[in-house]
Amino acid sequence: MRRTLFFAVLASFTFAATSFAQTAASRMAPGKGWLNDLERGKALAAKTGKPLMVVIRCDP
Amino acid sequence: MRVRLLRIQQYDLNVFEFDWDLTWAVFFMHPDGKVLGRYGGRDASGADSRNSLVGLRYAMEAAIHTHAARAEEPAPKARKPFLIGQVPTAKRMTGGGCIHCHQIKEILRAQDKEQGTWDRDKLWTYPLPENVGIRFEKDRENVVETIEKSSSADRIGLKPGDVVEKIHGLDVRSCADVQYAFHKAPVAGEIAVGWKRDGKLLEGKLVVAAGWKKTNITWRPSMLDLLPALTVYGDDLTAEEKQALGLGAAQLAFRQKDPVHSRAQAMGVRAGDVILGVDDEKLNLTVDGFLGYMRRNYLVGDRVILRLIRDGKRLDLPVKLSN
Numbered sequence: 042m043r044r045t046l047f048f049a050v051l052a053s054f055t056f057a058a059t060s061f062a063q064t065a066a067s068r069m070a071p072g073k074g075w076l077n078d079l080e081r082g083k084a085l086a087a088k089t090g091k092p093l094m095v096v097i098r099c100d101p
Numbered sequence: 102m103r104v105r106l107l108r109i110q111q112y113d114l115n116v117f118e119f120d121w122d123l124t125w126a127v128f129f130m131h132p133d134g135k136v137l138g139r140y141g142g143r144d145a146s147g148a149d150s151r152n153s154l155v156g157l158r159y160a161m162e163a164a165i166h167t168h169a170a171r172a173e174e175p176a177p178k179a180r181k182p183f184l185i186g187q188v189p190t191a192k193r194m195t196g197g198g199c200i201h202c203h204q205i206k207e208i209l210r211a212q213d214k215e216q217g218t219w220d221r222d223k224l225w226t227y228p229l230p231e232n233v234g235i236r237f238e239k240d241r242e243n244v245v246e247t248i249e250k251s252s253s254a255d256r257i258g259l260k261p262g263d264v265v266e267k268i269h270g271l272d273v274r275s276c277a278d279v280q281y282a283f284h285k286a287p288v289a290g291e292i293a294v295g296w297k298r299d300g301k302l303l304e305g306k307l308v309v310a311a312g313w314k315k316t317n318i319t320w321r322p323s324m325l326d327l328l329p330a331l332t333v334y335g336d337d338l339t340a341e342e343k344q345a346l347g348l349g350a351a352q353l354a355f356r357q358k359d360p361v362h363s364r365a366q367a368m369g370v371r372a373g374d375v376i377l378g379v380d381d382e383k384l385n386l387t388v389d390g391f392l393g394y395m396r397r398n399y400l401v402g403d404r405v406i407l408r409l410i411r412d413g414k415r416l417d418l419p420v421k422l423s424n
């Protein structure tokens with residue numbers, strides 16, 4: 042029981058830390074069809090024959 | 102393919118070279134890393150002053166066209182990446198933490214100062230087209246809207262409606278492209294320009310003199326520490342008061358209020374002094390306009406002569422500007 046509780050608390054902290062590491066804007070990006078990985082974007086662009094639009098946005 | 106980058110320190114600044122004071126910038130790229138075009142740019146009047154959705158579409162369509170035409174070209178040669186985190190001053194200034202775009206300029210300036218390679222001209226980055234007398238349309242940012250009479254652009258025959266295609270050998274389709282090309286252009290001398298009029302290609306060379314890149318830097322976060330704060334304040338004199346002192350009605354003249362800021366006291370300013378400006382400039386400004394003028398035209402460390410009237414007599418105070 043104690044062990045279950047420990048892991049539950051650990052999991053909630055991990056989730057919270059991950060959430061705080063990203064701002065609302067950076068979390069939203071992939072959901073709107075944006076990639077956050079330049080190399081992946083280049084690979085996909087090469088595969089599809091399309092150019093890339095790379096937006097640099099200082100995430101406060 | 103849309104990519105959004107949020108942490109500049111991971112990326113090669115040889116590729117992502119732009120006005121790092123901006124909080125938002127767009128690159129159109131070939132998958133091999135070749136930059137096809139840029140979008141963004143701004144001036145001191147506001148973050149969106151040079152941007153529009155129509156303008157973005159215009160630049161985007163031009164990039165798609167360039168991409169289609171470039172498909173057969175060889176990929177650009179690989180270069181050693183330039184990562185800002187590897188600059189020694191970066192580690193000291195940021196402690197190895199997150200680096201914001203504007204800090205790139207601060208880091209490079211600190212490095213230049215340490216190496217003795219800094220000079221004042223390096224402050225004037227990404228000049229506006231107005232510096233050579235061109236105003237472009239906001240929605241088609243390489244189409245000339247107006248040309249300032251007797252400017253460098255006027256002298257080479259540019260006219261409203263002309264479509265500027267190249268500046269300093271670089272393709273231009275947006276304000277960001279134009280500012281980048283001017284940024285790369287020499288600090289004095291000639292700048293090659295190519296434009297289209299009625300389907301015909303025309304060329305000319307803008308002649309620019311030293312100081313042509315100078316622009317209003319008061320919006321730039323990387324330079325806030327360089328902007329002087331002249332700690333004088335007060336009320337503008339009335340037209341009658343100015344006339345009594347033999348001054349023009351529009352001429353700058355304000356009475357220093359009490360209490361006087363400690364730094365102004367150290368400069369020698371006293372309450373009741375009538376301040377007329379600095380150096381030999383005859384300024385037609387209000388007190389607020391004057392304080393802004395100082396931030397736009399001088400830097401911390403500059404030495405000026407503060408002109409004033411005290412007890413009916415002219416007085417000049419030598420001042421080293423600080424912030």
